[in-house]
Amino acid sequence: RTTAAVAAVDLGATSGRVILGGLADGRLRMRPVARFPNQPVRLHEGHRAGLHWNITELHRSLTAGLAQALRGDEDVVSVGVDSWAVDYALLRDGRMLGVPYHYRDERTAAGVAAVHGQVGPEELYARNGLQHLPFNTVFQLAADRVAGTLDLADRALLIPDLIAYWLTGQEVTEATNASTTGLLDARTRQWDTGLLAELGLARELLAPVVAPGTTIGSLLPAVAADLGAGPGLPVTAVGSHDTASAVAAVPSTAEDAAFISSGTWSLVGIELEAPVLTEESRAANFTNEGGVDGRVRYLKNVSGLWLLTESMRTWDGPGATDAQRSSDLAALLAEAAAVTRPVPVFDATDDRFTAPGDMPARITAWCREHDLEPPRTRAEVVRSILESLAAAYATTIEQAERLSGRPIRTVHVVGGGSQNALLCQLTADRTGRPVHAGPVEATAIGNVLVQLRAAGVVPGSLEALRDIVARTAEPVRYVPRVLSPARRP
Ligand code: ADP
Ligand code: LRH
Numbered sequence: 001r002t003t004a005a006v007a008a009v010d011l012g013a014t015s016g017r018v019i020l021g022g023l024a025d026g027r028l029r030m031r032p033v034a035r036f037p038n039q040p041v042r043l044h045e046g047h048r049a050g051l052h053w054n055i056t057e058l059h060r061s062l063t064a065g066l067a068q069a070l071r072g073d074e075d076v077v078s079v080g081v082d083s084w085a086v087d088y089a090l091l092r093d094g095r096m097l098g099v100p101y102h103y104r105d106e107r108t109a110a111g112v113a114a115v116h117g118q119v120g121p122e123e124l125y126a127r128n129g130l131q132h133l134p135f136n137t138v139f140q141l142a143a144d145r146v147a148g149t150l151d152l153a154d155r156a157l158l159i160p161d162l163i164a165y166w167l168t169g170q171e172v173t174e175a176t177n178a179s180t181t182g183l184l185d186a187r188t189r190q191w192d193t194g195l196l197a198e199l200g201l202a203r204e205l206l207a208p209v210v211a212p213g214t215t216i217g218s219l220l221p222a223v224a225a226d227l228g229a230g231p232g233l234p235v236t237a238v239g240s241h242d243t244a245s246a247v248a249a250v251p252s253t254a255e256d257a258a259f260i261s262s263g264t265w266s267l268v269g270i271e272l273e274a275p276v277l278t279e280e281s282r283a284a285n286f287t288n289e290g291g292v293d294g295r296v297r298y299l300k301n302v303s304g305l306w307l308l309t310e311s312m313r314t315w316d317g318p319g320a321t322d323a324q325r326s327s328d329l330a331a332l333l334a335e336a337a338a339v340t341r342p343v344p345v346f347d348a349t350d351d352r353f354t355a356p357g358d359m360p361a362r363i364t365a366w367c368r369e370h371d372l373e374p375p376r377t378r379a380e381v382v383r384s385i386l387e388s389l390a391a392a393y394a395t396t397i398e399q400a401e402r403l404s405g406r407p408i409r410t411v412h413v414v415g416g417g418s419q420n421a422l423l424c425q426l427t428a429d430r431t432g433r434p435v436h437a438g439p440v441e442a443t444a445i446g447n448v449l450v451q452l453r454a455a456g457v458v459p460g461s462l463e464a465l466r467d468i469v470a471r472t473a474e475p476v477r478y479v480p481r482v483l484s485p486a487r488r489p
Contacts (some may be wrong), residue, residue, distance in 0.1 A: 003457050005074035007033075008447035009062045011083035012242060012416075013158065013264040014309065015036055016058060018065030019441065020074055020432075021448030023457060027470040028445060034065030034208060036376075038324060040102045040356075042430070051105040052085065052354070055096075059166060067227045076192045076229075078451045079167070080238035081417045082443060083159040084264075085180035086137050090144065090153035100159065103135035104355055111143030118200055122282065127195055129186030129275045129288030131301055134351070138182030141201065143155040154320035156205050158390040160240035167235050168217030174237045178209050178246035179290030186275045186288050207306065212452040214290050237244045238450040239292040243299075245446030246414050248292040248325055249439065251470035255411040255464045257300075258397050260427070262417025264306045266389060267301025267330070268396040277401055284399050285349075292450060293462045298404060303348045305417050307385045315433045335379035336386060337422045343384040344372040348392045390426035397431050411435045412475070421478075429476040438473035445469060 005022040006446055018034040038058060042049045043062075072077055101107065111135050115124070122131060128137055137158075144150040157165055158177045165171050178184050178191075183206065185192040210216065214237045219229055240243040246261040275288035275296050289297040292309040312332070313323055318327075328349045345367045353362060360381050367374040375384040393411075401408045411433050413424055418437040428435040439445055449465040452458045458468065 003452075004077045004195075004455060006078040006080065006448055006451035007066055007069045007076055007235075008238070008444040008451070009066065009079065009081040010056060010165065010242065010245070010444045010447055011062070011081070011163075012443070013306075014082045016062060017441075017444065018062060018069055018200070019444040019448070020069050020076065021445070021452070022074065023118070023452065023468070026468070028448070028449065028468055029072075030441060030444065031072075033069045035063035036059070036065070037482075040104075041099075043099065044091060047127070051108070052099040053101040053102050055089065055100050055159070055162070059163065062163065063223075063227060063228045063340035070228050076233070078234050078236045080236050080447045080451045081160040081163045081167075082238055082240045082242045082447050083294075085177055085241045086133075086135055086140070086158075086230070088137060088140070088156045088158045089162045089422065090149065091155040091157060092153055095253065098149065098163075101140065103140075106355055107143045107147070108134045109144045111141070114142040114146055115139055120197065122279065124182065125282040126183060127192055128182045128185065129277050129369050130182050131285045132215035133287065133301060136182040137180065138199070145200075155203065155207065157207065157238070160465050161168075161207065164216045164235050167219055167223055169220050170463055172210045172214075172216055172237065173207045174240035174384075175209050175211050176239045176290045176292065177213050177241040179288075180241055181356055184209070185292070186277060189290055189294070190448035210237050211224075211294075212237050212244075212450050215454070222271065236451045236454045238447045240463060241289065242288065242443045244291055244297065245444070246442040247271060247297055248449065248462060248465060249469050250412045250414055250444040251439070251466060251473075251475060252410070252436070253466050254410065254414055256407050258400060258408045258411050260393060260411060260417075261415045261418075262304060262413050262423070263360070263415040264304055265308070266302045266304035266393065266417065267297075267299050268302050268393050268400070269297060270400050270404060270406060270408065272296040272298045272349065272404060272406075279404070281403050284403060286399065286403060292446070295462065300396045300399070302389070302396055303353055304389070305420070307348060307353060307359055307389070308382060310356060311381055311385065313408075314360055320400035330461065332378065332382050336382035339379050339383040341380070342376050343380050343387055345391045346370070346372070346388045348385070348388045351483075386420070386423045386426055387430075389423060390430040394430040394432075395426050402422065404416065409433060413437045416440060421476075424478045427479045432480050434480065435478040437478065438475040439469065439473055442469075
């Protein structure tokens with residue numbers, strides 16, 4: 001028999017889903033209820049075109065998904081929301097001001113200059129422990145300040161907190177996602193009020209920090225009526241940063257395991273008890289993000305399958321449907337696996353690959369600048385992307401090992417990218433470590449488990465939660481191959 005169920009809303013950068021999860025005979029049972037695309041929109045904004053999330057469409061899709069979940073047979077006892085990090089809506093008197101920007105919008109350069117003019121990168125890292133990414137919330141808010149829009153706002157809510165607010169009327173900031181803003185003290189995990197003051201940001205702009213597992217509030221009566229929910233259905237804070245939920249669902253409790261949360265981005269790292277805030281760690285651009293139960297996600301954001309999806313978007317043109325793209329993906333990966341000619345390895349973490357645009361042309365330009373022969377065919381481009389990602393994973397894992405002093409012997413790949421057998425094999429080959437792939441829906445699983453624990457359905461520690469994931473499905477194992485000299489990393 002399945003226990004009471006919880007509903008996980010998981011908004012990824014490429015798609016969103018609503019999944020019901022419960023426990024049956026000690027294993028997880030997940031029932032996908034709704035999936036919907038997440039396509040950003042370009043809006044003409046006077047002097048430039050802004051890139052935004054279609055947040056009201058996402059809200060419509062996720063609430064429709066929740067309504068469908070609540071119509072089923074399961075006894076749904078809680079709802080939890082996670083999404084990609086760093087982005088937010090500005091509000092005034094509870095109303096959203098404008099359409100939230102996408103982190104790939106290029107307005108942030110002015111924000112980086114403004115922040116670094118006040119607080120240097122070294123000091124910033126010593127306080128917030130974050131990898132420098134130009135789209136960290138602190139830089140986006142500074143860009144809004146430069147543009148004059150911040151002055152209108154009395155509150156900023158991160159995306160999952162915004163959804164929770166629309167569902168419950170309660171304004172909070174969930175801790176794991178707060179850790180991606182650059183405004184949280186890496187040691188205390190509370191807002192760094194000194195930093196806020198130095199940057200001229202009002203403390204009240206940010207809602208109080210709450211830990212995963214906290215009840216945010218009950219559905220507003222009007223929302224409950226729309227969704228067909230019973231009275232008092234709670235929205236529970238989960239690891240609302242999608243990567244925090246994914247890491248919580250890595251099916252291993254071994255200290256020597258690294259993780260790669262593989263989707264639009266690849267987040268490569270290890271879990272620690274305390275942050276590493278050294279200058280060496282800053283120079284290597286490692287981040288100390290907050291995990292579930294106060295753990296530290298010591299990782300690097302290494303670009304990801306975005307390089308591939310954006311290349312496919314270039315080849316397919318804007319009109320291609322999702323179904324076309326996924327059949328293309330299977331065919332392209334098969335062709336890429338059959339490539340025998342050596343392909344160039346480029347720096348997948350180069351900032352030039354962040355903004356939307358013609359990815360194959362940028363890869364070609366990178367290769368020419370570095371005196372490498374560019375890939376010639378689509379299959380070679382795909383192979384080059386996957387080899388370059390695997391090479392970046394290998395470098396990152398070596399760095400994580402060195403900077404943390406913790407030996408790494410295995411690699412767990414979770415998320416949509418764990419289905420990419422070629423990438424998993426190349427990762428095993430280039431890291432020289434066995435790769436364990438799966439689960440695909442790690443983020444939704446982490447979301448579900450934190451809710452089930454808060455509801456008293458499952459006990460205790462994060463390790464106990466990970467044991468449930470390990471019991472539920474066996475990962476696919478990839479063993480490092482002996483490489484020919486031409487292919488050696
Ligand atoms: P996000 O949460 O960032 O939206 P996901 O974890 O859903 O990302 O992963 C999406 C990625 O997973 C896609 O970009 C695609 O490259 C990869 N993927 C999805 N399905 C498959 C598949 N059947 N085979 C190989 N790769 C896949
Ligand atoms: C992955 C992710 C990642 C962040 C990026 C903005 O979805 O949350 O952890 O760096 O989006």
